[in-house]
Amino acid sequence: MNSELLNLARTIAVEAGELAQRRRIEGVEVADHKSSAVDVVTHADRETEAFIRARLADARPGDGFLGEESAAESGTTGLTWVVDPIDGTVNFLYGIPHYAVSIAVVEGEPDPLTWTALAGCVVNPETGEVYSAAAGHGAFLGEERLQVAPAVDLSQALIGTGFGYSADRRAEQGALVARLLPRVRDIRRLGTASLDLCFVAAGRLNGYYERGLNPWDHAAGALVAAEAGARVSGWSGRPATSEFILAAEPTVAEALEQLLTEFHS
Ligand code: IPD
Numbered sequence: 389m390n391s392e393l394l395n396l397a398r399t400i401a402v403e404a405g406e407l408a409q410r411r412r413i414e415g416v417e418v419a420d421h422k423s424s425a426v427d428v429v430t431h432a433d434r435e436t437e438a439f440i441r442a443r444l445a446d447a448r449p450g451d452g453f454l455g456e457e458s459a460a461e462s463g464t465t466g467l468t469w470v471v472d473p474i475d476g477t478v479n480f481l482y483g484i485p486h487y488a489v490s491i492a493v494v495e496g497e498p499d500p501l502t503w504t505a506l507a508g509c510v511v512n513p514e515t516g517e518v519y520s521a522a523a524g525h526g527a528f529l530g531e532e533r534l535q536v537a538p539a540v541d542l543s544q545a546l547i548g549t550g551f552g553y554s555a556d557r558r559a560e561q562g563a564l565v566a567r568l569l570p571r572v573r574d575i576r577r578l579g580t581a582s583l584d585l586c587f588v589a590a591g592r593l594n595g596y597y598e599r600g601l602n603p604w605d606h607a608a609g610a611l612v613a614a615e616a617g618a619r620v621s622g623w624s625g626r627p628a629t630s631e632f633i634l635a636a637e638p639t640v641a642e643a644l645e646q647l648l649t650e651f652h653s
């Protein structure tokens with residue numbers, strides 16, 4: 389069942405990635421602003437979500453839908469598709485080839501606090517990389533099985549993070565990262581949360597944390613990271629939510645969480 393759902397997620401994510409990439413080549417226009425002047429949506433974000441939604445409705449008419457760019461809808465099967473049509477919209481807008489289509493399917497209420505992620509796929513159409521995971525079946529980059537990087541001391545850890553769209557939130561995030569930077573190998577702000585999580589899975593980052601993500605930013609990537617052996621959680625072992633997510637090899641995760649908690653208090 390989970391692998392059938394994953395096959396569907398993968399097929400649609402690859403097709404949606406091709407659509408987004410075509411639109412990128414034709415030229416990208418901002419359609420609107422959302423939570424702040426720097427939180428933009430392009431016509432391509434909307435078109436790509438509409439494409440994914442229509443494909444899913446056709447294949448699985450009873451399932452619910454939760455996406456970034458259109459109204460949520462509950463279904464009758466207990467399953468919900470959680471979709472970010474273009475994660476890394478600012479990279480997409482600027483022509484930075486690091487953005488992704490992220491599609492996950494979850495069981496239960498479509499709330500990260502309680503849902504069970506069954507399958508997820510994250511595709512970067514610019515590199516052709518397809519990350520996927522089904523619960524209990526491991527995480528893959530294409531055909532290659534993924535495993536998080538081995539444990540390292542935090543001083544040797546490459547840590548990814550991201551910043552929200554509100555100026556107040558950014559001021560806090562900047563202050564925190566300023567304290568973290570001297571304590572780790574280095575920081576990366578790559579601009580696409582779903583790929584940050586997949587990079588943890590692939591051992592390209594030792595860890596990743598962020599405050600204030602939306603469910604569609606992390607639903608698929610979190611499953612990929614967890615299936616590759618990462619500990620993925622919120623504060624104090626709670627499930628990862630929009631409030632806070634941290635993903636890393638378990639001992640790195642523990643050390644990073646401890647340090648972030650110390651900075652917080
Ligand atoms: C954003 C990206 C970014 C993260 C932001 C997200 P969007 O998603 O994932 O890396 O730092 O918090 O909102 O707006 O490009 O879909």
Ligand code: CA
Binds near residue numbers: 433456472473474475
């Ligand atoms: Ca998005």
